[in-house]
Structure formats: structure tokens, C-alpha cells
Amino acid sequence: MFANLPAAKDDPILSIGMLFNADSREHKIDLGVGVYRNEQGQTPVMQAVTQAQQNLLASQTTQAYIGLAGNAEFNQAMLDLLLSNTAGYSRAIAMQTPGASGALRLLADLIASAKPQAKVWLSTPSYVNHQPIMEAAGLSVDFYPYFNPETKQVDEAAMLEQIAKLGPDDVVLLHGCCHNPTGADISLEAWQQITELALKNGFLPFVDLAYQGFGQGIDEDIAGLRYMADKLPELLLSCSNSKSFGLYRERCGAAIVIGETLKQANNARAKLFELARRSYTMPPNWGAAIVAEVLGNAQLTQLWQDELNQMSQRMRSLRQALVDEFTQQSSSERFNYLVQHQGMFSLTGFSQQQTEQLREQHAIYVVGGGRINIAGMAQQDIPRIVEACLAVGA
Ligand SMILES: Cc1ncc(COP(=O)(O)O)c(C=O)c1O
Secondary structure (H helix, E strand, O other): OOOOOOOOOOOHHHHHHHHHHHOOOOOOEEOOOOOOOOOOOOOOOOHHHHHHHHHHHHHOOOOOOOOOOOOHHHHHHHHHHHHOOOHHHHHEEEEEEOHHHHHHHHHHHHHHHHOOOOEEEEEEOOOOOHHHHHHHOOOEEEEEEOEEOOOOEEOHHHHHHHHOOOOOOEEEEEEOOOOOOOOOOOOHHHHHHHHHHHHHHOOEEEEEEOOOOOOOOOOHHHHHHHHHHHHOOOEEEEEEOOOOOOOHHHOOEEEEEEOOOHHHHHHHHHHHHHHHHOOOOOOOOHHHHHHHHHHOOHHHHHHHHHHHHHHHHHHHHHHHHHHHHHHHHHOOOOOOHHHHOOOOEEEOOOOHHHHHHHHHHHOEEOEOOOEEEHHHOOHHHHHHHHHHHHHOOO
């Protein structure tokens, strides 16, 4: 059976993690990892999550199947959190999925069922799994200009010029906030302009929201998404609870569809059920039950918001400290872009040779292409990180 199986490609991020684990140097620093870490290097369980788990354990009455849509309270809570007071709210359905990854695949399958000739447009660059997931669903993929490696910002003019050429057979995948891997987000004006273009030319926006609350704030981070949900007849949304609730291993996320009418959205939901049934069938309940418990309890919601704000505050202060240190050590302001980026990641533009030198000579691990995870560092590491980056010619 497996004699002629072609060798699988290495996952670029997981292979950096394996090299890091095998490194015996005590002072090694992992900036490659894709999870939030606190000052002590841990990915903590949020207190709101711990309390919600205690409540759930005390009140749990069954472990029976939860059905194809997953946890109904979770689905409603996600619609309320993301879309309440938008015009799209009353025409939206949500379905719990195994992480945003599951939602991305399910929504890709939905697009392929509705319009097999559709082309999905991704940012250059985009989250490493976007292209393989879309292609696995049989969709063709193309790229719109996004990150300008010189300015380290989004080239919104070039992005909009390409998007303006798209039409009813196109789907435009946008990162809700805290773009992975670049850290560079589009302005609210760009969200508004893309919305106008979608209304005029008929392409379908598909928002992937994996880092709500990691940027400017829980509401601020979804201002662009909410603008679209208010104005557009149709919208696709995949969202993740991995980062915002620290529930990485519970595999909790949602696929949300806004339809032109609620009837059309429900029709899409029925199709999503069919698509889920033929692969994983039902999502796991526990993560979704935790999120529903947190969002359904005012005191836990407040605790969750406070904790999430502290996490984003930590990332903002690390960014500022990095820039201050770079400015001091290099007498140059060329690293100021780090405070303009949002969330965990920044794309530094380090070359392959520089990332290897950082790893081999300085025990600092960075993903190929130069993506660094700001949350992977402690304040006390910053002078050494900056010194190493400058030593390899950054
Ligand atoms: C942009 C983006 N989308 C989706 C995901 C997948 O998230 P999940 O853990 O919910 O599957 C990630 C995870 O890193 C991501 O960065």
C-alpha cells in the first residue's frame, strides 16, 4: 500500500520547533512558535477558562453527542460577540468547527459546492495553511499584493488596484486583524473601500479571524469585519478561539455565513452539515462549552476581557522595548515598523542566511522568511536579541 507513497513535505514552522527542542543551549530563545507566551515563557490557561471549566464540571449531566452544528450556545455567543448590531446579524448562521482550520476547510468546501470555478485570492504572503486548504477543496488560488518588504507596511494602493479587477467568480480572503505572518494590518478606510468594491463588482469577501483582542482591543480589532457585515449581502467568516481564549488544544472555532436572506444562510448551513458529516462529522464540545460559559456569564466575560487586554498590552510593550533597544544599539530608526505592526507576529525580512546565523551562532529561532513571534520573548531577552540581529546584519 505505502511502498510508492511520495514523501510528505516538512511543515516549516513545526520543523523549526523540532530543531529548537533538540538544542541543548540553555540560553536558546524560540521566536518561531505560533502561540502566545507570558513573561515566564508559558502559554497559560486563562483564569476565566479555569473558572468556566469548574462551573461546567459541576453542572455537567451528559457526554452525549452534540450534533453536527456543535454547541448551540457557543454558536449564538459567537454571533453575538462578532456581529450584534450589524445588518448581517439577522441573516447569519454559525457552526462550531474544529478550530479556524476546520472552518477554513468547511467554508472552502462550501464555496466549491456553490461555485466550483471560484478563485480564492490570498494576500502576499498569507497564513501558510491558506493555500493548501483552499486547493485541497479543489479551488484555484491566486495572490493580491499586500506586504511591501521595503516599508514593512501594507501596500494598500497595489492591493486595492488588484481587488478592483475582481468579479462574481472571485473570493477575497482577508485577515480579520493581526495579519499572520506580517503583523501589518489594513486601515479601516481600506476595509471600507474593499466593501464598496465588493458591492460594485460582486466578489465575495471571506474574513479569517484568528487573533481577536491581540491588536488594539476586542472591539477595535473587528471594526473592519463589522463594517463589512453591516454593508454586504453575503460574507464568509472563519474564526478561532485558540489564541483569544488560549484554547489551542481544544480545537475550537466557528464557520459563519451571512446570506442575502436568512433562508439562503440556512441553506448554506444544511450544506455545511453535509460537508462535516462526510469528514469529522461533529466537533469536540469542551472548548466550545468553555467559551459559551465565559461569554454567557458577565463576571467571567469581564475577567476574560481583562486577561486578554493584559496579553495584548504585554505584546505592545515588548514591541516598544524592542524598538527602543534597536534605536539605541543601531542609532537608527529603521526598526520603528515593529510598533506599527499588531499581534504576535512581525515579518522582519531576515534572509535565509541571517535566520541560520541567528540559530547557529546565537541560539535564536526564527521562521524562514523572517517571521518573529513577539510573544516568544521576555523583556530581559531584548538586549541580546537586538545585539544578535545587528550582528547578523539586520
Ligand atoms: C490566520 C490564521 N488562520 C487560522 C489559523 C488556525 O487556527 P486554529 O488553531 O483555530 O485552527 C491560524 C493559526 O495560526 C492563523 O494564524
